[in-house]
Amino acid sequence: MADENDEGGIVLSPEQQRRRRARSLAIALALGALVLLVYLVTVVKLGPGVLKRPL
């Protein structure tokens, strides 16, 4: 469980810190997968025209 330190802030236990790291890593992986999916879908939907668009 989290404890309060002398300054009133919450201090996480080692287990809580480990779980927070795991959550952060999972969010990063999910966002990376989303970016990759959007990239692949964009390439597939636009086809060869992906490089022939006016700037």
Add this chain to the structure above:
Amino acid sequence: MSLVSDNAVLERPLRAPATAHPCMAGVGDYISLLKPRVMSLVVFTALVGLLVAPGRMHPVLVLAALVCIAIGAGAAGALNMWYDADIDALMRRTAARPLPAGRIAPGEALGFGMILAVGSVAMLGLVANWLAAGMLAFTIFFYIVIYTMWLKRSTPQNIVIGGAAGAFPPLIGWVAASGGIGIEPLILFAVIFLWTPPHFWALALLRSDDYARAGVPMLPVVRGGAQTRLQILIYSLMLAPVGAFPWLFGFAGPAYGALALVGGAGMIALASRLYAAGDGALAERTARRLFAFSILYLFVLFAALLAENRYAALFAGAAS
């Protein structure tokens, strides 16, 4: 007869879920919010809808559409757990879920579910088409508002009508691939719709104490075991011929037809045995077997449909 008249005797004890300690939530808790086992059925039936629909879809788009439908189903699961945390806390089967156990706060589950719901619908619209996206949005709405918030707590017909939410995925997959609705996906919808009552009532017979404790008016709690076993038999009798419709309507082959007829006969045989078993250990054993067999039945039907369709596509490709 009113759908909401049968649970007047059921009163749900008021009990708030345990206090949440959000910092204790692990990644697995968020994954379990998505109800992965339910999601696996959704993914499989949606994949069959995507692949047997007319028209070719790029494999990357099939994968992306499937991910969207799976995430949409997961969002519905998370929102369901958010709303049902009070009754989940009272049932043995669900008491260890992240919300009643206090590992995830209600607001976090709500936010998680809403973000995934909006994101999956928007993404499916961009990947496939907006008709499929609209149907995914309607399915999530139906599962949360119509089933979870209304029917589940108010009528023993809850899973009959609410079962429509579980029947939508092959329809969404079909619409995502073809852009339109035909008789074929409606038949697939009907198969899952009629499969749901015998499947869930077999489980409800085994868990009726849990449902009674939580005040959920499942059919065995409100009407008793005998009426539930009769209803299981009636729905199995309707399911068996409808399960063979894809073959009778010509969009599945003879292998599917044979499996559907044998499987349908198996469903009817088990439902009849359950009906004749009365209360007791034999009925419990038969309900357990029917529950397991119903999962196998649906899996085999959809797998056969997919296998036949792929084989036919391969053969057509080789001939041209």
